[in-house]
Amino acid sequence: MGLVEDLAADLGPARVRPGGPDDAIGGRVPAAVAEPLSPEAVAAVLARAGRDGLAVRVRGGGTKQSWSAPPERLDVVLSTRALHRLIDHAPGDMTCVAEAGMPLAALQAAIADVTTHRQRLMLDPPGGAEATLGGVLATAAAGPRRVRYGTPRDLVIGARYVTGDGLAAKTGGRVVKNVAGYDVAKLLIGSHGSLAVITEVALKLHPLPDAARTVVLRDPDPDRAAAFCDAVRGAPITPALVEAAWPEGLVLVRVESTEEGAAAQVERLRGLGPVEELDEVAADALTADLAARAWAGTGPVLAVGVVPDRLADLLRAARDAGATLVARAPVCAGELALPDDDPDRAARLIDAVRALGGSVQLRRGGEDLRALVRTAPEPAVLRLEAALKDRLDPHGVLAGAAR
Amino acid sequence: MAATQTTDRLGTLAERARAIVGPVWVLSDPAQLSTYECDGLTNQRERPGLVVLPASTDEVAAVVRACHELGIPFVARGAGSGLSGGAMPRAEGVVIGLARMREILAVDLPNRRVTVQPGVTNLAITEAVAPHGFYYAPDPSSQQVCTIGGNLAENAGGAHCLKYGFTVNHALSAVVVLADGAVVRLGADAPDAPGLDLLGVLIGSEGTCGIVTEAVVGILPKPQHVETLVAFFDTVEEGGETVSAIISAGIVPAAVEMMDRLAIEAARAVTKMDWDAESALIVELDGPESEVRSQFEAVTRICAAHHAREVRVAASPAERAAIWTARKSAFAAAGRLAPAYRVQDGVIPRTRLPEVLRGIAALSERYGLRVANVFHAGDGNLHPLVLYDSAVPEQVEQSEELAMAIVALCVEFGGSITGEHGVGTEKACSMPKMFDGDDLTAFDRVRGAFDPDGLCNPDKLLPTPRLCGEVPGFHRVHPVERAGLGDRL
Structure with missing residues (x-):
């Protein structure tokens, strides 16, 4: 029997199909695409993979496969899209539990009933409506709101997962405070599907604010733009987002609070620089434009991070390389889009960020660029990562890579 | 026989430890050892075989390497204010006390972070930055005495973690002595470093994944x-x-x-x-x-x-x-x-x-x-x-x-056996109430990746036969339990 038939015997024929060109990851077309309906079925796929020596790559919405190194071999794409149920929403506890294949947008729609709950999962990663919870976790993807609410590691309170050898386990729980057991979710977040398949996630929610106001500063001088961001950070303001964008030297600040609180914070912002307030429509449009900007072309995209007091240097590095930068200013993390595939330009930019003590990851681009971005961790770190991989995926079936 | 071997090995370790940290910082007198027999969970006690008080990352690493070579279990200890027995030693084991490592190494106000040694108290961090309008957010009730090393081990919370989160939300990086004595830095200065979040799983691991000898933690401006x-x-x-x-x-x-x-x-x-x-x-x-x-x-x-x-x-x-x-x-x-x-x-x-x-x-x-x-x-x-x-x-x-x-x-009611005190020895045997055999097996694999020889604070966090009597490994669930007719404590 062929692989599709084998998996169909495990999962039922409707849950398996042959892979096609659209399923290719890093140029490799999988022999089969499996869409299990339950954690047990996920375990069955992995068990078969272990027995038959297959390489399995996990896929949610498929929006961030380019964030991970391409697989060296690929037999099965394990799609989580059939695991898409909202399992529990406890509005009074500000928590929810959902299966990993649930699109983030679907979750937001399900929990944000305007008349009753008014709450939201404060994650706004790139990837649009297709990104799934599991994929967002696996890639540790975060967006502008991390400035106030943090990244997936700050919002996940529990998870269920299936290890590479088919052990279905849970970590954490459904309560917002809990220190029982190892926080395995921390390991899975950012693991790029290399240790286990995330099947269910418990999340902490936040209330939607009463009022939101947005101001913009436009200043093409990196030092002045960075000084404004620094002043915002030092002022009694708790912004939901502070996005700094290059080349135009634009800083967008959105405050979310009570009506009185938002008004007072806008007044503060006016005192910090020549800002212009945007109405709601213009603010939403610019926010959406900024979120899409780094991904707009087809050229390489890097994720970069530096310590907060190097923001001006990061802006200058973007300017000097002719790159587009959109960064969360207070945490100094963002995306750098290169105008073309010129390897020298990319190398100069990577060197410049590294010279600032910064981190660089590839979000989109060719394998030459990935090689430039890749760094060798300390040997003891490498040993620990390898030991975790060995113990959680002993047969090496999961074809994801955390680096 | 076994007892003699243990005594010999402890003797060898004591000798090596004296060479590493200096003779006065190695305690072997029974009266002195008694001070270290428990933490804040005072009803569980065990006098350790030896106490070593190193003064630097290098000294901690050398002591851990010696323990690793000799097969002697060790436990790190800060202020000993923990409430779940996390710092309780074993009779044939060693306490590595971090009380001498209590310097604030750097205060970086522009980047809002402080670098500290593990013996610095939680409150001392806030005191160091308060004149500049900043504070360290996690505030466990014991903050006047508890140390940042212990806070990291237990993922300490406090009254204000409802809004501000726990230790894990504020720690940026740490120098860690691993179970074999290797020294690594986990986490990074800049955000979004590639690789697994090893710091994230180390925090709250109750001293079973290594010993933090230096930590960088974030500080916040005092609310207006x-x-x-x-x-x-x-x-x-x-x-x-x-x-x-x-x-x-x-x-x-x-x-x-x-x-x-x-x-x-x-x-x-x-x-x-x-x-x-x-x-x-x-x-x-x-x-x-x-x-x-x-x-x-x-x-x-x-x-x-x-x-x-x-x-x-x-x-x-x-x-x-x-x-x-x-x-x-x-x-x-x-x-x-x-x-x-x-x-x-x-x-x-x-x-x-x-x-x-x-x-x-x-x-x-x-x-x-x-x-x-x-x-x-x-x-x-x-x-x-x-x-x-x-x-x-x-x-x-x-x-x-x-x-x-x-x-x-x-x-x-869908909750947890511990929100901030930790599992330690106190609740290790209660873990099966919340986690099934596969959950515990997965936890044990994580632990094994950090500590394959089982020397780094053994008998904490997970149930073991030594601690819990007949609790039979992880995989077996008794039919009586499965039927919901009874369970173990």
Whole structure:
């Protein structure tokens, strides 16, 4: 029997199909695409993979496969899209539990009933409506709101997962405070599907604010733009987002609070620089434009991070390389889009960020660029990562890579 | 035979340790060793074989390497203020005390971070940056004495973690001595470093993944404005419902704390306050002034709508401090109500507060022992104080049973066996209440990746036959348990 038939015997024929060109990851077309309906079925796929020596790559919405190194071999794409149920929403506890294949947008729609709950999962990663919870976790993807609410590691309170050898386990729980057991979710977040398949996630929610106001500063001088961001950070303001964008030297600040609180914070912002307030429509449009900007072309995209007091240097590095930068200013993390595939330009930019003590990851681009971005961790770190991989995926079936 | 071998190996280690840290920093006199036989969980004790007090990362690494070579288990110890036995040693093992490593190495205000040695106290970090308008957010009740190394090991929380999160949300990087003595830096200066979040899993691993010898933690600017109130209710239910109503109104307070009548009586016995109610609810808001003022008005209205008999607003920092003194004195004051007490630590979904409190009252009646309730109501973290008389042997046992029954109740309501004290030795045998065999197996694999030889704080966090008697490894679930006819504690 062929692989599709084998998996169909495990999962039922409707849950398996042959892979096609659209399923290719890093140029490799999988022999089969499996869409299990339950954690047990996920375990069955992995068990078969272990027995038959297959390489399995996990896929949610498929929006961030380019964030991970391409697989060296690929037999099965394990799609989580059939695991898409909202399992529990406890509005009074500000928590929810959902299966990993649930699109983030679907979750937001399900929990944000305007008349009753008014709450939201404060994650706004790139990837649009297709990104799934599991994929967002696996890639540790975060967006502008991390400035106030943090990244997936700050919002996940529990998870269920299936290890590479088919052990279905849970970590954490459904309560917002809990220190029982190892926080395995921390390991899975950012693991790029290399240790286990995330099947269910418990999340902490936040209330939607009463009022939101947005101001913009436009200043093409990196030092002045960075000084404004620094002043915002030092002022009694708790912004939901502070996005700094290059080349135009634009800083967008959105405050979310009570009506009185938002008004007072806008007044503060006016005192910090020549800002212009945007109405709601213009603010939403610019926010959406900024979120899409780094991904707009087809050229390489890097994720970069530096310590907060190097923001001006990061802006200058973007300017000097002719790159587009959109960064969360207070945490100094963002995306750098290169105008073309010129390897020298990319190398100069990577060197410049590294010279600032910064981190660089590839979000989109060719394998030459990935090689430039890749760094060798300390040997003891490498040993620990390898030991975790060995113990959680002993047969090496999961074809994801955390680096 | 085995005992002799152990003694020989400890002797060898003592010799090597003296060469590493200097003879005065190696303790082997039984009287001195006794100081290290327990942490804040005082009913479990074991005198260690040796205590070593290193002064640097290199010294810690050399001592751990020696332990690794000789196959001797070791446990790190900060202030010893933990409440779950996390720092309890083994008789044939070594305590690596970090009390000499208490320097603040760097304060980086532009980047809002502080680099400290593990023996620095939690409060010392805030004290070091307070003159510049900053503070370190996690604030466990023991913050005057507990150390940052212990905070990382236990993922310490505190009253204000409802809004600000736990230690893991504030730690940026750490230098760690691994179980074989290798030294690594986990985490990074800049955000979004590639690779696994090893620091994230190390924090809260209760000293089983390595020893932190240096940590970089983030600091926050002091909030512009703070408002605090205490509201009194005629029933515990009304207090609990008020908590839910505040959260449902879209307000995230800095802290929401609750005390029941017995806890209030205890606090009254040791402070000058005049509180008198079935429940007292403390609500604190912080942030930009205009936001805090408008939300504080809303909180006051919500308290009134839930029949608060009285709402007192702190009109000055002194009055705020008095409210917190009353709250924080409840633990120690429990000693005035009974000869002895046990502090329990469990978590429930915060909306289930009224039901769980009724359940605790019923258990209290069944066991004939009083329970005072003090808790971080905002995040559903209960700290029931089980009062008993240590001179009455059956009460010692019953109080333990009652405490564990309360934990079981928390799990029944979808909660956790521990919100901030940790599992340690105290609750290792309770882990199967919350996690099944496969969950525990996966935990054990994570532990094994960090400590394949089982020397780094063994017998903590996970159930072992040594600790839990007949608990038979991880994979087997007894048919009686599976049928829901009984379980193990």
